[in-house]
Amino acid sequence: MTSQTSESKVHKTYLEEDMGRKGIFKWILSTDHKRIALLYLYSMMVWFTVGVVLGLLMKLELIAPGKTLMGPQAYNATFTVHGVIMIFLIVIPGLPAVFGNFLLPIQIGAKDVAFPRLNLFSWYIYVLGSILVIISLFGNGPPDTGWTFYAPYSFKTGTNMLPAALGAFVLGFSSILTGLNFIVTIHRMRAPGMTWMKMPLFPWSIYGTAWIQLLATPIVGITLLMVAGERILGIGFFDPAKGGDPLLYQHLFWIYSHPAVYIMILPAMGAISEIIPTFTRKTIFGYKAIVISTLAIAFVGYFVWAHHMFTSGMSGTALFTFSILTFLVAIPSAIKVFNWITTMHKGSISTEVPFQWAASFIFIFMIGGLTGLVLGALATDVHLHDTAFVVAHFHFIVFGGVGFAFFGAIHYWFPVIYGRMYDNSWARTGWIVFFIGFVTLYGPMFYLGMKGMPRRYFDYLEEFHGPNIISTFGALVMITGLVIIVTNLIKSARSGPIAPHNPWGGTNLEWRIKSPPSLENFDEIPVIDKATYKFD
Amino acid sequence: MSETAVHHDEHRDDLGSKLGMWLFIFTELLLFGGLFIVYAVYRHANQEAFHLAAKQLDVTVGTINTVILLISSMTIAMSTTAIQKKDKKLTLILIGITLILALVFLVNKYFEWSGKISHGLYPGSPVLEELGQGDILFFGLYFFMTGLHAVHIIVGMVFLGVGFMRVKNDRLSFDNYQLLENGGLYWHLVDLIWIFLFPLFYLIT
Amino acid sequence: MSDSSHHIVSYRTYGLILVLLLCLTGISVAVTQIELTRWTMAVALLLASTKSFIVLAIFMHLKFDEKIFRVMVAFVFLVFAAVIIVTFLDYAFR
Numbered sequence: 001m002t003s004q005t006s007e008s009k010v011h012k013t014y015l016e017e018d019m020g021r022k023g024i025f026k027w028i029l030s031t032d033h034k035r036i037a038l039l040y041l042y043s044m045m046v047w048f049t050v051g052v053v054l055g056l057l058m059k060l061e062l063i064a065p066g067k068t069l070m071g072p073q074a075y076n077a078t079f080t081v082h083g084v085i086m087i088f089l090i091v092i093p094g095l096p097a098v099f100g101n102f103l104l105p106i107q108i109g110a111k112d113v114a115f116p117r118l119n120l121f122s123w124y125i126y127v128l129g130s131i132l133v134i135i136s137l138f139g140n141g142p143p144d145t146g147w148t149f150y151a152p153y154s155f156k157t158g159t160n161m162l163p164a165a166l167g168a169f170v171l172g173f174s175s176i177l178t179g180l181n182f183i184v185t186i187h188r189m190r191a192p193g194m195t196w197m198k199m200p201l202f203p204w205s206i207y208g209t210a211w212i213q214l215l216a217t218p219i220v221g222i223t224l225l226m227v228a229g230e231r232i233l234g235i236g237f238f239d240p241a242k243g244g245d246p247l248l249y250q251h252l253f254w255i256y257s258h259p260a261v262y263i264m265i266l267p268a269m270g271a272i273s274e275i276i277p278t279f280t281r282k283t284i285f286g287y288k289a290i291v292i293s294t295l296a297i298a299f300v301g302y303f304v305w306a307h308h309m310f311t312s313g314m315s316g317t318a319l320f321t322f323s324i325l326t327f328l329v330a331i332p333s334a335i336k337v338f339n340w341i342t343t344m345h346k347g348s349i350s351t352e353v354p355f356q357w358a359a360s361f362i363f364i365f366m367i368g369g370l371t372g373l374v375l376g377a378l379a380t381d382v383h384l385h386d387t388a389f390v391v392a393h394f395h396f397i398v399f400g401g402v403g404f405a406f407f408g409a410i411h412y413w414f415p416v417i418y419g420r421m422y423d424n425s426w427a428r429t430g431w432i433v434f435f436i437g438f439v440t441l442y443g444p445m446f447y448l449g450m451k452g453m454p455r456r457y458f459d460y461l462e463e464f465h466g467p468n469i470i471s472t473f474g475a476l477v478m479i480t481g482l483v484i485i486v487t488n489l490i491k492s493a494r495s496g497p498i499a500p501h502n503p504w505g506g507t508n509l510e511w512r513i514k515s516p517p518s519l520e521n522f523d524e525i526p527v528i529d530k531a532t533y534k535f536d
Numbered sequence: 537m538s539e540t541a542v543h544h545d546e547h548r549d550d551l552g553s554k555l556g557m558w559l560f561i562f563t564e565l566l567l568f569g570g571l572f573i574v575y576a577v578y579r580h581a582n583q584e585a586f587h588l589a590a591k592q593l594d595v596t597v598g599t600i601n602t603v604i605l606l607i608s609s610m611t612i613a614m615s616t617t618a619i620q621k622k623d624k625k626l627t628l629i630l631i632g633i634t635l636i637l638a639l640v641f642l643v644n645k646y647f648e649w650s651g652k653i654s655h656g657l658y659p660g661s662p663v664l665e666e667l668g669q670g671d672i673l674f675f676g677l678y679f680f681m682t683g684l685h686a687v688h689i690i691v692g693m694v695f696l697g698v699g700f701m702r703v704k705n706d707r708l709s710f711d712n713y714q715l716l717e718n719g720g721l722y723w724h725l726v727d728l729i730w731i732f733l734f735p736l737f738y739l740i741t
Numbered sequence: 742m743s744d745s746s747h748h749i750v751s752y753r754t755y756g757l758i759l760v761l762l763l764c765l766t767g768i769s770v771a772v773t774q775i776e777l778t779r780w781t782m783a784v785a786l787l788l789a790s791t792k793s794f795i796v797l798a799i800f801m802h803l804k805f806d807e808k809i810f811r812v813m814v815a816f817v818f819l820v821f822a823a824v825i826i827v828t829f830l831d832y833a834f835r
Contacts, residue, residue, distance in 0.1 A: 114552050180559045187809070188552035215820060218563045222570035226680065234660030235676040236669070237574065242676075243669025248577055251828055252570055302820065303827055318831035551807070558810060562817045569821050576825060577832050595770065602766050610759040613750070613800045620749045717802075724801045731792050735785035739773040 013419065013516040031116035032519060037102035038417070039123050040093060045486070047089045047130065052479065054082040059441070059475040062468050065460050075458035076144035077159070081137065083147025084164055088171045089130055091402045092260055095267035096213070097126070097178055099409050100206045102417060104182060106510045107200050109191025109528065111520045114184035118177055125174035132167030136160045146456065148257070149224070151238035151249035155231040162231055169224045172217040172256075175263070179213030182206050191509075193528035197291070200508045200532045201284065204291050205270025208298035212259045212266075216302065220256030223249065247312055254305035262301040264398060266294060268405030269336055272358050275412050276340050278506045279355035280347025283533045286339040293332030300329045307376050311385045319378055326376035333369055337362060352504065353427040357408030360435050364404055368396030371446065386456070389449020392442045400438065407431075407485060414489070415499035419516040422492035430485035437478025444471045508532055550714040557718040561725045564688070568729050571681050575736060578673045585670020590740060592657065593678070597648050598738035601641055602730065608637035609727040612696065612720045622710045624703060631700045631716075634723065638693050645686055649679070678737055685733060688726050695719045748805040758799045765792050 014034045018026040027035055058078055061069045070078065101119065105112055113119050136143055143161040145154045149168075154161055186207050190199065227249070229235045236242025238249040277284045284290065306314060306322040340362055349355065371393040374380050384390065414422055444467035449455075453464045460468065502511040513522060579586045615630035656663030657675055664672050699716045702708035708715055769788040773781055798804040803811050 114549070115556060118556075176563050180556055180563075183559055184552050184556045187555060188549055214559055214563055215566055215817065218567035219570040222567045225684075226571075226574070229659075229676075229680055235680055236659070236672040237676060237680075242672045243578075243582065244673065245577065245581070247831075248574060251831070252573065255570075255824060255828075303823065306827075306831065314831045315834035317834040321827070321830050554806075555810075558813065562813070565817065566821065569824070573825060573828055577828065580829075580832055595774075599766065599770055603763065606759060606762050606766065609796065609800055610755050614752055614755050617750055617752060617755070721801055724796055727800075728793050728796055731789050731796065732786075735769060735773065735789050739769060739785050740782050 011514050012518060013514075014519050015418075015516055017519040029120075031112070031120050033101050033105050033112050033116065033119060034417075034517065036119050036123055037098050037100075040097040040101065040126070043123075043127065043130070044090050044094065044098065047085050051082055051085040051090060052482065054078050054085070056475055056479060058082065059472045061458055062460070063472040064468075065462055065465060067458065070458065072458050073141075073144060076146075076456070077142040079456060080143045080146050080164075081133075084133060084143070084168065086398075087147055087260070088168050089126075089133065091264045091398055092171070092175055093126060093178070094264065094402055094406060095271065095409065096175075096182070096206060096209055096263070097122075098406075099202070099271060099413065100178070100182060100209075100267060103413065103510055104185060104203050104206050105189070106416075106513070106517060106521050107203050107508050108186060108189060109194055109509055109522065109526045110185060110189035111522065111525075113181050114188055115181050119181055122174045122177040122181070125170055125177070129167045129169075129171035129174060132163045132170060136162075136164035136167065148250075148253060149227060150253075151227060151230070151244075151246045152240065154227055155239070162228060165224045165227055169221050169228075172221045172224075175213045176217045179210035179217075182210040183214065186210075191526050191528055197288070198528055198531050201273035201287070201290055201294075202267070202270040205266045205273070205294050208294045209263050209266045212263050212298050212302070216256045216259040216263075219252055220260075223252040223256070247309070247314070250309050250312060251306065254308045255302075258305040258308065259298075259302050261394075261397065262297055264402045266297060268361070268402050269294070271405045271409040271412070272340060272361055273336070274506075274508065275354050275358040275408055276343050277533045277535070278412075278504050279352055279358070280344050280349050281505070281535045282343055282347040283535065284339065285342040285345075286335075287531075287533070289335055290339050293335040296332040297329060300325065300332070304329055307381075310378060310381045323376055323378050327373065330369065330373055330376075337366060337369075353422075353424060353431060354408050354412035354504070356428070356431050357404055357411060360431070361401065361404035361408060364396055364400035364438070368393060368400050372397065384449055386454055387449035388445040388453045388455050391455045392445035392449060395442045395445075400442075407434075410489065412504070413510070414492070415503050416510050416515045416517070418493045418496070419499055420492055420496035421499045421503065422496055423488055426484060426488040430481050430488060432481075433484060434478055434481030437474050437476070437481050440474025441471055441478050442474070444468070444474075505535070507534060548712070550712075553714050554718065554721075557721050561721060564725055565728075568681070568684070571677070571684070572732070572736075575677055575681070578670075578677070582670035582673060585668060586674050587740075589667075589671045589674035590737060592652075593738050594648065594651075595738050597644060598734055601644050602734050604637050604641045604644070605727045605730050608634045608641075609724055611637070612723045616713065616717050616720055619703065619708070619710055619713045619716060624706075624709070627703050627716075628700065631696055631703065635693055635696055635700070638689055638696075642686060642689060645682065649682075681733060682737070685726070685729055688729070692719070692723050692726050695722055748802070750799070750802070750805070754799065758795060762792055762795060765795075 014032055017032075019030065021029055027039055030036070057069060058075065061067075061075060061078075101113070138160070140158055140160045143149075143157070143159050143164045145157055145159075145161055149161065149165055154165070186199075186203060226235075226237045230237050230239065236244050238244040238246050240246060273284060273290055304322060304325045306318055307326045310319060310323075340358075371389070375384060375390060375393055410417075411422065411427060414420070448464055448467050448471075451464065453460055499515060501515065504511075509526060510517075512526070611630045612634045615627050615634070618627040618630055652658065652675075658664070659672075659676050659679060664675060696719045699708065699719045702715065765788055769785055772784050772788070797814060803814060
C-alpha cells in the first residue's frame with residue numbers, strides 16, 4: 001500500500017504498521033485485533049470455498065434420482081463434512097471473530113481487546129481445530145455421522161469421526177476464549193462517557209453472543225469428550241447396551257447447538273441494526289427494545305434446545321414446554337424486525353449495496369423465522385421432521401441470516417477495513433444474482449419437504465425430480481453470484497479507489513477515525529457525550 | 537503514530553483480569569455441569585444400582601481427600617493475604633504447602649484408582665459387564681469425572697507453580713499479585729467441584 | 742472501585758472458615774452413614790451447597806468484591822439450575 005497524499009504519510013494505518021516483523025510474521029505474530037480479524041476472515045474464506053464446493057456436489061448429486069455423482073457412503077460423508085465446516089468453522093466464529101474483533105474495540109472507543117495475546121491464541125486454536133477437521137478426511141474415510149455426531153452411531157461408525165469431534169471440541173474452546181475476551185473488553189474498556197445505553201447495537205449483540213459462547217459451548221465440549229471416551233475406552237455413557245440413553249446425548253448436544261444458532265444470528269442482527277439507520281438517516285427506532293430483545297433472545301434461546309427432538313420419544317411435558325418456549329423466542333426476534341422496518345419508515349433511504357443486503361436479510365430472515373414456527377409447532381413438526389423442509393428452513397436462517405448479514409457487513413465496513421472502495425455496479429450485480437440463486441436453491445426444498453422428501457439421502461423418488469432440478473440450477477446461479485461478489489471484493493481490497501472519509505455518513509466511532517485505522521485506533525481515547533445514531 | 541508507540545499490554549487492569557478468570561471459571565463449571573446432568577439423569581434412571589455401586593467406594597479415602605483439598609484451599613487463600621502484607625517468605629510457604637497437598641491428593645487418587653482397577657472395576661472390564669448396566673454407568677462416570685477433576689488439579693498445580701516462581705524472583709509482589717489471586721480462584725474452583733463430587737460418589741449410598 | 746479489590750482478609754478469618762467447612766464435611770459424612778433413605782440425597786446436596794456458598798463468599802472473595810461478580814455468579818448458577826430442571830421435564834415425566 002503506497003501513501004499518496006501527505007496526510008496518509010502522517011497517518012500510519014494498521015496495515016502498514018508491521019512492528020518490524022517480516023513476511024507472514026507481520027500477521028501471525030500480531031496481537032492487533034484488526035489483523036487478527038483479517039486472519040479469521042482469510043482462513044474462513046478458504047473453508048467457505050471448500051464448504052460451498054461440497055454443497056454444490058450434493059446439489060449435483062440430487063439433480064436426478066439414483067446415483068449421479070456419488071453413492072450413499074460418499075453422500076453421507078459429504079453432508080457431514082459440509083455441516084462440520086459450515087457450522088463449526090464458518091458461521092459460529094463468522095461474525096463475532098471477524099467483525100466482532102475488528103469493530104468491537106473501535107466502536108466502544110478502545111485501543112484493543114482486553115487480552116490481545118489471548119485473542120491471537122484463540123486464532124491459533126481455531127487453526128488447530130481446522131487441522132483436526134482436515135485430518136478426519138483421511139485414514140478410514142471422512143466421518144458419516146452428520147455434523148451432529150449422534151450417539152450411538154458416532155462411536156460405532158468405522159469412519160474417522162474422532163478427529164472431527166475433537167476438532168469441534170477445540171474450535172469450541174477458541175469460541176469460548178473469544179467470548180471471554182469480548183465480555184471483559186465490553187465491561188472494562190468502554191471509553192469514558194460510553195454508558196451501557198450509549199453503546200452501539202453491534203457491541204450489544206456481541207455481548208449477548210459472548211455470554212452464549214461462554215455458557216453453552218462447554219456443554220458440547222464435555223459431550224464430545226464423553227463420546228471420545230466411549231469410543232476409545234469403552235466407557236458407557238450413551239450406549240443403550242451399557243444402560244446409556246442416546247437421547248441424553250441429543251439433549252446435551254442441543255443444549256449447546258441450539259444456542260449456537262443464536263451465536264450466529266445475534267451478531268448478524270447487530271450488523272443489520274448498524275446498517276439500517278445509516279442508510280435511512282434516522283435514529284434506530286426502539287434502541288432499548290432492541291437491546292432487551294438481544295438479551296432476551298440470548299437467554300430464552302438457551303432453553304429451547306429440545307425442539308430438535310420432537311419425534312425422538314421425549315415425555316409429553318417436555319414436548320409442549322419446549323414448543324411453548326420456542327414460540328416465546330420468536331417474540332424478541334419479531335420485535336427486532338418490527339424495529340428495523342419502523343426505522344425505515346419515513347426515513348430518507350439510500351439504496352446503497354449494504355442497504356440492499358440488509359433489506360434482503362430481513363426478507364430472508366422472516367421466511368426462515370416463520371418456517372421455524374411451523375417446525376416449532378408439535379403437530380406440523382411430526383410431518384416435517386427430517387425432511388427437506390428442515391434443510392430449507394435452517395439454510396434460510398443460517399446461510400440466509402448469517403450470510404446476508406455477513407455480506408452486508410463486509411460491504412458496509414469495507415472502507416473502514418481496507419480504506420478502499422469496491423466497484424458498486426459489480427457489487428450490486430453480485431447481490432441480485434446471489435439473491436435470485438439463493439431463493440431458487442432453497443425455495444423448492446420447502447415444497448419438497450412438505451411433499452415428504454426426506455433429508456440426508458442421495459436418492460429420491462421420481463416424483464420429486466422437477467423441483468430438484470430447479471434447486472440445483474439455483475445453486476449454480478448462487479455460486480455465480482458468490483464468485484462475482486468475492487472477486488469484486490478481493491480486487492477492490494488490492495486496488496480499489498481510495499475511499500472518502502465516512503462514505504456512508506455513519507455515526508459510530510469507526511466512522512469518526514481515519515480509515516483504515518491506525519494501530520491504536522485512536523490518537524486519544526474519545527469521550528462520549530451523546531447517544532449514538534444521531535443524524536443531523 | 538510513531539514507531540515507538542507500542543503497545544496495549546503495558547496497560548494493566550487487575551479487575552479486568554480477575555473478571556476474565558471468573559468467566560473462565562464459569563465455563564469450567566459448565567464443563568463439569570454437563571457431567572452433573574448426565575449423573576443426575578442416570579441416577580434417576582438407576583436408583584438401586586447407583587445405591588449399591590457407591591458402597592464400593594471407600595468413604596475414608598474420599599473424606600481424607602476432601603479434607604486435603606479444603607486445607608489447601610485455605611492455604612492458597614492465605615497466600616493472597618500474605619502477599620498483600622508483603623510477607624514474601626510466608627507467601628512462598630503457603631503456596632508450597634498447597635502444592636504439596638495437591639500432590640498428596642493425586643497420590644491418594646492413584647492408589648484409589650489402582651485399587652478399583654485391580655478389583656476389575658474399570659470401563660469395559662468383564663467384572664463390570666457382569667454387574668449390570670447401572671454399575672457400568674456409575675463407574676464410567678466415576679472414572680471420567682474424578683479423572684477430569686484430577687486433570688484440573690494438575691493444571692491448577694502448574695498455574696500455582698508459575699505463581700510460586702514469580703513470587704520467588706520478585707516478579708510478583710504486593711502491588712501486582714493478580715496472577716496469584718487468579719491461580720487461587722482456579723484452585724478454589726477445583727475444590728468447589730470436589731465438594732459436589734464427594735457426596736455424589738462416596739456418601740450417597 | 743479499586744480500594745475494595747485490595748481488601749485484605751485476615752488469616753484468622755480463613756482459619757475459622759476452614760474449621761467451619763471441616764465441621765460441615767463431618768456432618769455430611771455422619772448424616773449419610775445413617776439411613777435417612779430418600780432424604781440422604783437432599784441433605785447431602787444441601788450441605789454441599791452450603792459449603793460451596795462459603796467457599797465462593799470467603800475463599801473466592803465474592804463477599805468483598807464488586808457487586809458485578811456476585812451478580813454474574815448467581816446468574817450462572819441459576820442458568821445451570823434451570824437447565825437441569827428443563828432437562829428433567831423430559832426424564833421425570835417419561
